[in-house]
Amino acid sequence: DIQMTQSPSSLSASVGDRVTITCRASQSISTYLNWYQQKPGKAPKLLIYAASSLQSGVPSRFSGSGSGTDFTLTISSLQPEDFATYYCQQSYSTLYTFGQGTKLELK
């Protein structure tokens, strides 16, 4: 199975900060990488698919990059509603594994 490792596991930041979350795959996954946001008690929300494509309706302050094994999710200017847990997910193999999550908290 392909293992996905996110860093950091948690992150404290302030409104307006630029934040980057990293996701590393245990083998090359081309650009088959998705990013999701989840808030407590809510369903996950797709932010980025295919490593860098912004899902419809998602604010442009979210962006994704990378290919192969190393990927990043960047939030250019944090807004109050962005404090949540973020997950990467590979869809290269038939078993769509997630990273362990990054909890973004208000500093």
Add this chain to the structure above:
Amino acid sequence: EVQLVESGGGLVKPGGSLRLSCAASGFIFSGYAMSWVRLAPGKGLEWVSYISSIGGTTYYADSVKGRFTISRDNSKNTLYLQMNSLRAEDTAVYYCARDSAKRSSDYWGQGTLVTVSS
């Protein structure tokens, strides 16, 4: 409007069985693959299972293989997850999700809680 509504969760004893359902509306259900994903207390998201649009192809996480069965009834616009031999570690909120052609889950249900405890 795309809607996915899960049901069937509840409290079950270890070794017991449960069948989850996910009622879909607002899109052509038979045109999309579907997945189940779970979130255990204090843990991260775990992909559980996938089924192709017409049901001919299924995949399972190693943690549930041989115990869970995914299926669908396209005439009823409903996705199912039959869960047998349940364990405490299967306790989680279970979400159904629509898989887009871009190999991502673009719509999710609100989730249904499964608790496995004696």
